[in-house]
Amino acid sequence: MSLDWVPVVAVFYCKNVPGGGEEERHAIEKRYKGSARLYPIPCSGRLDAIHLLKALEEFADGAYVVTCPHGSCRYFEGNSWAAKRLETVRRLIESIGLEGARVGMVAESSEEPIDLSILTGEFINSISKIGPSPVLKS
Amino acid sequence: MPAKYLVHTSPAANRFEPITKSGIIAWEEGCLKCAVCVKKRCVYKVYEKRGLNPRQMIDSIDNLCMNCLRCVQGCPRELIHKSISPEYAAMGDDYWSPDIISKIWYQAQTGKIPVSGAGYPGPFSGPGFDSMWTDMSEIVRPTRDGIHGREYISTAVDLGGTEGALCFGEDGLVSGPEIRLLDIPLPILLRMPVSRKISPNIISGWAVAAKRLGTFLAVGAEEMVAAPESCRPFLMPILDGEVACPEGVRVVESTFSAEKDANSFKSGNDARFVCLRLPMNTGIEERVLAAARAGFSIIHIEASPNGSFLDDPGKTMKDGIRAVHLGLVEAGIRDSVTIIVSGGIAMAEHVPKSLICGADAVFVDLALLVALECRLCGRCDMDLPCPVEMDKAPPPWVAKRVVNLIGAWHNQLLEIMGAMGIRDARRMRGEAGRAMFFEELDKSTFQDLGRREEGCEIE
Ligand code: SF4
Ligand code: SF4
Numbered sequence: 001m002s003l004d005w006v007p008v009v010a011v012f013y014c015k016n017v018p019g020g021g022e023e024e025r026h027a028i029e030k031r032y033k034g035s036a037r038l039y040p041i042p043c044s045g046r047l048d049a050i051h052l053l054k055a056l057e058e059f060a061d062g063a064y065v066v067t068c069p070h071g072s073c074r075y076f077e078g079n080s081w082a083a084k085r086l087e088t089v090r091r092l093i094e095s096i097g098l099e100g101a102r103v104g105m106v107a108e109s110s111e112e113p114i115d116l117s118i119l120t121g122e123f124i125n126s127i128s129k130i131g132p133s134p135v136l137k138s
Numbered sequence: 139m140p141a142k143y144l145v146h147t148s149p150a151a152n153r154f155e156p157i158t159k160s161g162i163i164a165w166e167e168g169c170l171k172c173a174v175c176v177k178k179r180c181v182y183k184v185y186e187k188r189g190l191n192p193r194q195m196i197d198s199i200d201n202l203c204m205n206c207l208r209c210v211q212g213c214p215r216e217l218i219h220k221s222i223s224p225e226y227a228a229m230g231d232d233y234w235s236p237d238i239i240s241k242i243w244y245q246a247q248t249g250k251i252p253v254s255g256a257g258y259p260g261p262f263s264g265p266g267f268d269s270m271w272t273d274m275s276e277i278v279r280p281t282r283d284g285i286h287g288r289e290y291i292s293t294a295v296d297l298g299g300t301e302g303a304l305c306f307g308e309d310g311l312v313s314g315p316e317i318r319l320l321d322i323p324l325p326i327l328l329r330m331p332v333s334r335k336i337s338p339n340i341i342s343g344w345a346v347a348a349k350r351l352g353t354f355l356a357v358g359a360e361e362m363v364a365a366p367e368s369c370r371p372f373l374m375p376i377l378d379g380e381v382a383c384p385e386g387v388r389v390v391e392s393t394f395s396a397e398k399d400a401n402s403f404k405s406g407n408d409a410r411f412v413c414l415r416l417p418m419n420t421g422i423e424e425r426v427l428a429a430a431r432a433g434f435s436i437i438h439i440e441a442s443p444n445g446s447f448l449d450d451p452g453k454t455m456k457d458g459i460r461a462v463h464l465g466l467v468e469a470g471i472r473d474s475v476t477i478i479v480s481g482g483i484a485m486a487e488h489v490p491k492s493l494i495c496g497a498d499a500v501f502v503d504l505a506l507l508v509a510l511e512c513r514l515c516g517r518c519d520m521d522l523p524c525p526v527e528m529d530k531a532p533p534p535w536v537a538k539r540v541v542n543l544i545g546a547w548h549n550q551l552l553e554i555m556g557a558m559g560i561r562d563a564r565r566m567r568g569e570a571g572r573a574m575f576f577e578e579l580d581k582s583t584f585q586d587l588g589r590r591e592e593g594c595e596i597e
Binding site: 010015020021022025026029030034039040041042043045046048050051054055057058059081084 | 161162163165167190192193195197219221222223224225228515516517520521522523
């Protein structure tokens with residue numbers, strides 16, 4: 001692992017999650033410098049496998065999704081479908097030899113919501129442990 | 139009659155995918171596999187052409203969609219939704235709304251007037267300029283050649299002051315001081331937004347645009363070195379503090395106190411014009427009067443970027459301009475001074491509305507950045523990377539985008555002047571009688587409601 005490697009994670013989050021406002025987004029990007037690329041989406045169901053795959057292919061060592069709590073999607077089932085798509089992506093990247101943990105999804109809980117800033121920090125930590133993505137090296 | 143003024147525009151493509159108002163949320167799960175899916179019936183082939191811009195993570199289905207909602211309504215399982223894009227909603231602020239920003243982008247890209255379709259869906263009235271309506275009585279009389287055709291409408295205005303009356307000498311010829319004016323072909327001047335750090339590339343592009351439009355670019359004395367030499371006569375250096383006046387310019391802007399007079403600033407200098415900058419604060423009308431009496435012939439009144447007074451966000455620049463204009467008229471010295479206003483000029487309609495309130499011309503500032511795809515996201519102020527890499531904008535592209543925007547605004551000015559039946563922008567100044575103001579209408583219509591006349595009580 002090269003010493004000057006800086007992990008980069010792409011975080012797609014539903015705009016309705018706690019800490020998902022524009023000001024918070026600026027604060028998170030400032031805090032984690034270039035390591036966090038944040039993409040607010042109108043609903044996590046909007047997410048397609050292609051978004052995660054493209055992010056992994058172009059710039060990210062890991063791609064994560066943060067959705068609303070189960071059962072409280074404004075579009076009814078968007079977050080459950082996001083979970084299914086994520087599994088498809090995980091199978092795909094594992095089949096080409098990438099670690100499955102490079103993609104992940106966190107569903108917020110309505111009782112104890114976790115701030116997006118904390119989640120982003122956790123994503124960066126877990127990618128730091130896995131190491132740089134071999135896809136980006138080439 | 140001078141030649142007809144035309145702004146030559148040509149399309150200047152976006153460097154980045156614009157953020158669109160709404161996004162499509164479409165999922166496959168639960169799909170009935172209809173024989174002919176609504177997605178296949180989209181006349182714009184949005185789904186067939188779908189692609190992703192990985193640099194910006196923008197899905198092409200959002201940018202290509204024309205919002206006809208056919209697919210949303212047609213899917214029997216209701217698997218397709220449209221939703222406001224969070225990035226769109228986060229742009230700008232209450233005044234520089236996402237709608238205003240995206241319309242400026244469109245005009246800078248195409249040089250054309252944005253058309254929003256039949257009817258006006260917005261609120262009846264709002265604060266500031268939104269509470270005034272211009273008289274469009276002449277719109278029923280389309281001219282034979284059209285206002286963009288052979289019909290002549292002059293948008294030119296003069297910068298500088300004229301004497302109240304002509305004096306004649308013994309020989310019957312006009313005597314007295316020579317009247318000096320700067321003529322610009324449209325009542326719009328460009329201005330560098332001083333609160334932001336602007337790259338030399340952009341300054342250079344703006345200067346070229348000012349030259350092409352035949353107007354001025356007000357620019358910091360330090361920044362102006364970035365402008366090409368040939369554009370010098372079209373620059374208005376902002377001399378804050380004791381900065382030496384650069385060579386080759388026709389007009390400078392200064393923040394001198396109104397107590398000093400214009401001649402002491404020039405101190406036997408040359409024929410340069412001086413534009414005095416005053417903040418739009420409470421009591422601005424008195425300060426403008428004092429400055430005009432002290433001999434300043436061009437006065438720039440700077441309002442906040444949100445079109446309000448700098449010291450009182452509750453007061454709008456519309457009322458400030460009216461007070462200044464009326465103050466000068468009452469003192470009988472309106473023609474001895476040119477009033478240019480800045481701040482909050484965000485839409486084409488703000489130009490004629492400022493003129494009707496009593497300004498001679500306006501400065502356009504933040505809109506010049508928005509024309510370059512700025513999202514007014516404020517990230518640059520926080521040292522975060524700019525989503526549209528503003529520093530890398532090439533000068534020729536910058537010039538083209540600004541000319542396009544001002545060209546579109548100029549055409550809209552012509553439309554409004556044509557509809558008002560005003561053929562000269564100088565005649566528009568202070569024509570408040572040709573506009574309606576919500577507050578005044580509200581008062582005159584409803585003030586008496588609920589008031590009881592003496593002796594008219596019902597027993
Ligand atoms: S809303 Fe209309 S234009 Fe947009 S994708 Fe659906 S059918 Fe096509
Ligand atoms: S970061 Fe870029 S887009 Fe955002 S306000 Fe600054 S210049 Fe405009």
